[in-house]
Amino acid sequence: MIRFENVSIAYDRKSKPALDNVSLDVQRGEFVFLVGSSGSGKSTLLRLVLREYKTPHGQVYVAGQNVANVPSWRVPKFRRGIGVVFQDFRLIQTKTVFANVAYAMQVLGKSRAAIRAEVPRVLELVGLEDKGHRKPTELSGGEQQRVAIARAIVNQPGILLADEPTGNLDPTTSAGIMEILDKINQNGTTVVMATHDDDIVNSMRKRVIELRHGKVVRDEVKAQYTSMMPIIPAAGEAAAVEPSEKNDAEPQTRRQRIVSATQASDAVDEESMPPRLERRRGQLPADDAAPAQKIDGLKNMNEDQK
Numbered sequence: 001m002i003r004f005e006n007v008s009i010a011y012d013r014k015s016k017p018a019l020d021n022v023s024l025d026v027q028r029g030e031f032v033f034l035v036g037s038s039g040s041g042k043s044t045l046l047r048l049v050l051r052e053y054k055t056p057h058g059q060v061y062v063a064g065q066n067v068a069n070v071p072s073w074r075v076p077k078f079r080r081g082i083g084v085v086f087q088d089f090r091l092i093q094t095k096t097v098f099a100n101v102a103y104a105m106q107v108l109g110k111s112r113a114a115i116r117a118e119v120p121r122v123l124e125l126v127g128l129e130d131k132g133h134r135k136p137t138e139l140s141g142g143e144q145q146r147v148a149i150a151r152a153i154v155n156q157p158g159i160l161l162a163d164e165p166t167g168n169l170d171p172t173t174s175a176g177i178m179e180i181l182d183k184i185n186q187n188g189t190t191v192v193m194a195t196h197d198d199d200i201v202n203s204m205r206k207r208v209i210e211l212r213h214g215k216v217v218r219d220e221v222k223a224q225y226t227s228m229m230p231i232i233p234a235a236g237e238a239a240a241v242e243p244s245e246k247n248d249a250e251p252q253t254r255r256q257r258i259v260s261a262t263q264a265s266d267a268v269d270e271e272s273m274p275p276r277l278e279r280r281r282g283q284l285p286a287d288d289a290a291p292a293q294k295i296d297g298l299k300n301m302n303e304d305q306k
């Protein structure tokens with residue numbers, strides 16, 4: 001569904017590449033977490049899927065199509081196959097919940113009858129069936145994100161990209177958002193979610209692709225935010241085989257709250273350890289816990305009132 005072949009991109013000539021020789025393959029129907037600290041290249045990768053930039057080096061394929069071959073005039077149509085959700089919701093403040101979702105169908109010229117049928121269906125899917133008449137300002141942060149998700153999926157895209165969708169939400173509300181994304185994925189939509197929320201990643205146990213300085217340093221199924229496996233240095237790189245210690249240092253309380261909210265088991269059980277490890281390179285830094293603390297502060301400022 002999404003395939004990167006040796007993709008590199010730099011925003012300008014002098015700076016280091018935002019993505020550095022990235023190759024990955026996401027199958028139809030997969031749920032993938034894209035993790036890595038701030039600046040590691042997650043948003044850039046999602047932007048390339050949306051063809052916000054033509055890739056200067058390497059190839060990006062979306063649904064079998066090389067995005068470089070999509071002419072500019074066909075880009076809007078190409079993007080209709082991809083729903084997008086952002087950290088800051090991006091709703092139209094003057095429109096009601098219903099109208100925000102309906103708008104995504106109106107711009108595609110969908111009939112009123114289709115809108116009247118589809119909008120209530122997706123509002124129900126996200127648990128907002130009785131809030132259609134409200135304005136975004138009359139909703140909690142979590143509810144606003146649900147509206148944004150409803151809007152992203154109302155045209156039934158094959159792919160949903162979510163860029164830090166829980167970044168402004170408290171852990172309980174975030175868990176509710178994850179349940180919705182999981183449900184959407186189970187209905188067949190391929191989901192790629194960029195995040196640096198380790199609690200969420202650990203509670204979901206999905207495939208994790210980790211970026212560091214624009215490089216893929218891990219691609220692991222049913223994984224946690226930080227690998228518990230020994231790190232395998234790539235050929236030619238300095239040998240540094242040492243397990244990461246982040247999970248030991250992690251505060252347990254927030255994590256447990258998320259787990260109880262999602263009913264998921266987060267126990268680190270040896271048998272459910274990641275069965276395989278691919279493309280693991282380099283060494284994780286000891287200071288990898290810093291971004292999580294930073295986002296905690298952000299969350300406290302934006303405590304969801306729900």
Ligand code: ADP
Binds near residue numbers: 018044
């Ligand atoms: P993430 O989403 O993981 O935080 P980004 O993809 O936003 O990472 O950024 C990757 C790198 O590219 C960072 O070094 C960032 O500073 C740089 N970058 C991102 N967007 C731009 C931009 N519009 N112009 C210049 N540099 C950018």
Ligand code: MG
Binds near residue numbers: 044
């Ligand atoms: Mg980003």
